[in-house]
Each structure stands twice: as C-alpha cells, then as structure tokens.
Amino acid sequence: MSDAIPDELHRYAESFTSQESDFLQKINRETNTQVPQANMLSGHLQGRFLSMISRMVKPVSILEIGTFVGYSALCLAEGLQEGGVLHTIDKNDELIERCKRYFHEAGMDNKINLHNGDALDIIPTLSGPFDLVFIDADKPNYAAYFDLIIDKVRQGGIIMADNVLFHGETLLLGDKQSNNAKAISAFNRKIAADQRIDKVMLTIRDGLFFMMKK
Numbered sequence: 001m002s003d004a005i006p007d008e009l010h011r012y013a014e015s016f017t018s019q020e021s022d023f024l025q026k027i028n029r030e031t032n033t034q035v036p037q038a039n040m041l042s043g044h045l046q047g048r049f050l051s052m053i054s055r056m057v058k059p060v061s062i063l064e065i066g067t068f069v070g071y072s073a074l075c076l077a078e079g080l081q082e083g084g085v086l087h088t089i090d091k092n093d094e095l096i097e098r099c100k101r102y103f104h105e106a107g108m109d110n111k112i113n114l115h116n117g118d119a120l121d122i123i124p125t126l127s128g129p130f131d132l133v134f135i136d137a138d139k140p141n142y143a144a145y146f147d148l149i150i151d152k153v154r155q156g157g158i159i160m161a162d163n164v165l166f167h168g169e170t171l172l173l174g175d176k177q178s179n180n181a182k183a184i185s186a187f188n189r190k191i192a193a194d195q196r197i198d199k200v201m202l203t204i205r206d207g208l209f210f211m212m213k214k
C-alpha cells in the first residue's frame with residue numbers, strides 16, 4: 001500500500017516546497033537505488049517540514065527513534081542550536097556504517113549521536129530534557145516509546161510521530177487491519193486521550209502526529 005495521500009497531491013505539494021539540499025538529494029537517490037525498503041525514508045516534503053519545525057523550535061536536544069539512513073536526522077539537525085545534540089537510535093546493524101558516512105560527509109558527526117540497538121533499551125539510558133522528539137520506528141512500540149519519553153520532554157517541547165494514518169488502514173475495522181495498523185490505531189486513541197499534550201494530526205504524507213507538551 002502507498003502513503004495515505006495520493007501520489008499526485010504529494011508531488012504537487014513537493015513542487016511548491018523548498019528544494020532539498022544537493023546532499024539530501026544524493027542520500028534520497030542512493031537510498032532508492034541501494035537500500036531495501038527505501039520508502040521508509042522521510043523524503044523531500046516531510047524532510048523540509050521536519051527541518052522547518054526544528055528551525056522554529058531551535059532545540060538544544062533532539063531525540064529521534066528510527067534513523068534508517070539518517071535522512072530525517074540530518075533534516076532535524078538543521079535547527080539545532082550551537083552546541084546542541086541530536087540522539088538517533090536504530091537497531092539495524094547493516095545501515096550504521098552508511099549513516100556514519102552520511103553524518104561525516106555532512107559535517108554533522110559532532111552534533112549527531114548515533115545509538116545502535118533497540119530503542120526500548122536505549123531510551124532509558126538517555127537523560128533529556130528533550131526539546132524535540134521524532135518517533136519513527138516499529139509501529140507496535142509507538143505507545144511504549146511515548147511512555148518512555150514523555151517525562152523527558154520539557155514543557156512546551158514538541159513530539160512528532162510518523163505514519164499515523166498508516167496508508168489509510170486506520171479507516172478499516174479492526175479485524176481488517178494489519179497488526180501495524182492496529183497498533184497505530186491504538187496509539188492514536190491513546191494520544192487523543194492524553195491530557196498532558198496538545199495535538200494536531202497532520203495529513204502530510206502518511207500522517208504525522210504533531211504534539212506539544214503542556
């Protein structure tokens with residue numbers, strides 16, 4: 001299944017959006033030709049959105065859960081304050097060297113701290129407070145990630161969670177949903193009910209939950 005927003009509308013929105021840098025374009029291109037499941041990469045439109053949000057927040061500390069090839073990490077890192085750090089976590093050993101190379105080539109390896117392992121084990125070792133968190137790893141653990149990070153996010157801090165429309169599968173009845181869609185639907189209900197955060201579900205790409213801690 002493709003993303004929730006029709007391809008034509010997505011491309012239309014992209015065509016009116018600031019360009020990716022040449023370097024991000026190179027990562028996008030190489031990922032599409034060299035890496036399985038390249039559609040996991042945030043891409044031009046969402047990447048520019050993540051960058052803009054980060055430049056508005058001007059974070060000192062960012063946490064990303066789900067690095068993949070490092071595309072979204074580099075977009076989010078664009079807004080870091082001088083001396084700020086982005087922690088990003090991925091358990092896929094095969095992509096670590098590629099990520100390190102991209103972070104080095106981008107001149108960002110002193111600002112990005114790449115953690116290789118299971119996010120459920122690594123998040124408790126990180127102290128925060130975080131100004132910005134991006135949840136973009138395995139869907140069944142979204143709720144657990146939220147519970148692990150919420151007390152580490154500062155008041156007024158931003159939390160974003162990707163794929164919350166889950167290719168439109170969130171509209172299906174429970175017994176017709178995949179396990180990932182069921183997990184996302186449960187996560188969405190949990191977020192809607194949580195009074196500690198303000199939230200807006202954005203219909204960008206595959207759905208991006210945008211939250212602010214009160």
Ligand SMILES: C[S@@+](CC[C@H](N)C(=O)[O-])C[C@H]1O[C@@H](n2cnc3c(N)ncnc32)[C@H](O)[C@@H]1O
Nearest residue numbers: 040041042066068072090091092118119137138
């Ligand atoms: C959708 S991709 C991330 C895409 C990236 N944020 C971007 O926008 O370019 C999800 C990543 O989460 C990682 N992942 C899945 N389960 C994980 C876990 N339990 N701990 C850490 N990483 C995990 C996968 O290896 C995969 O690279």
